[in-house]
Amino acid sequence: MQPNLMRAAAVTLVLGAALTACSGGQDGLDYQTDYANHRPLRVTGHPSTGSLETVQKVVWRLADGDADGLAALNTEGDDAGPAARAWVRAYGTAARAEVTADFLDEGSVRQEVVLHFSGPRRTQELTVRIAEGDTWGIVLDDPAPRPDTE
The missing domain is CATH 3.10.450 (Nuclear Transport Factor 2; Chain: A,)
Incomplete structure (x- = not known):
């Protein structure tokens, strides 16, 4: 694999893990979706x-x-x-x-x-x-x- 592709894959993996951790699992994801879909x-x-x-x-x-x-x-x-x-x-x-x-x-x-x-x-x-x-x-x-x- 080329070095640039390896770095891009690593960044994607790290960002995906960080976003998953921040979302609080499925409940956090459901809450974020509800928040985005409704009036404040x-x-x-x-x-x-x-x-x-x-x-x-x-x-x-x-x-x-x-x-x-x-x-x-x-x-x-x-x-x-x-x-x-x-x-x-x-x-x-x-x-x-x-x-x-x-x-x-x-x-x-x-x-x-x-x-x-x-x-x-x-x-x-x-x-x-x-x-x-x-x-x-x-x-x-x-x-x-x-x-x-x-």
């Missing part, structure tokens, strides 16, 4: 890394009409399918427009968040928290849309 989430307050990622996933699942993906974020262990489908009906279209998340209080293990949907000008409160296995999720109750007060 506007944020106020002080989210933790886990609470921010979880709220972004909630908004993305709503925007995609993915009730199963939303139900998978539930931390309560019960059948979240009906509540997730109700959330998608209530906010699916609105989640494709601009959404602001107000992160209240401190978010090391649990945080209250208020979502403001700009399309229908409605708000929805939710709780994000650490569940079993130290993964973040949400308490998925039936939605209770309220007119936005802003």
Whole structure:
């Protein structure tokens, strides 16, 4: 093999390994793809890394009409399918427009968040928290849309 081709192959191998390490595996790749395919989430307050990622996933699942993906974020262990489908009906279209998340209080293990949907000008409160296995999720109750007060 020619020296230039060997160097190019080595650089490609090193860059590929570095990108794989940075992506965090398939979950990291899925997150990057979701991030690139959706509108940015506007944020106020002080989210933790886990609470921010979880709220972004909630908004993305709503925007995609993915009730199963939303139900998978539930931390309560019960059948979240009906509540997730109700959330998608209530906010699916609105989640494709601009959404602001107000992160209240401190978010090391649990945080209250208020979502403001700009399309229908409605708000929805939710709780994000650490569940079993130290993964973040949400308490998925039936939605209770309220007119936005802003």
